Amino acid sequence: MAYVYDDENIFAKILRGEIPNTTVFESQHSLAFNDVYPQAPHHVLVIPKGKYVNYDHFAAEASDTEIVDFTRTISAVCDILEICPGDEGNGYRMISNAGTDGVQEVPHLHVHICAGRELGRMLQKTQ
Numbered sequence: 001m002a003y004v005y006d007d008e009n010i011f012a013k014i015l016r017g018e019i020p021n022t023t024v025f026e027s028q029h030s031l032a033f034n035d036v037y038p039q040a041p042h043h044v045l046v047i048p049k050g051k052y053v054n055y056d057h058f059a060a061e062a063s064d065t066e067i068v069d070f071t072r073t074i075s076a077v078c079d080i081l082e083i084c085p086g087d088e089g090n091g092y093r094m095i096s097n098a099g100t101d102g103v104q105e106v107p108h109l110h111v112h113i114c115a116g117r118e119l120g121r122m123l124q125k126t127q
């Protein structure tokens, strides 16, 4: 699979410091920041700093170090937001949209972490 990355996408501009963001957590290879159009009381986007279009691109071509860093960043965000189900939180939904059918708006891999209210059924439409 040949993946084509657009250097002018909004998250690339955030990573270059050209657009401001509200950072929740930053690591060597990943950045977590608040979504500008929150769909829940907590709505954080986690992105790798590397140039990956979507999750299958990242899973196929990212280094082990980047993959571990990204995963641990998701853990850090859940800790910071206190949303881990159990003693401290009530849970969350993690979504990563890809491509046309996934209705991906920004072509840089991002995971949405939504929490802070009961989120309803996962998909609104059937078939």
Ligand code: DGP
Residues within 6 Å of the ligand: 010, 019, 021, 022, 033, 034, 035, 036, 037, 096, 097, 103, 104, 105, 106, 107
């Ligand atoms: P998706 O449809 O999965 O590609 O979601 C893209 C998300 O990115 C959407 O929830 C809104 C968010 N977003 C778009 N532009 C900006 C921006 O400039 N800053 C931030 N923080 N979020 C943005």
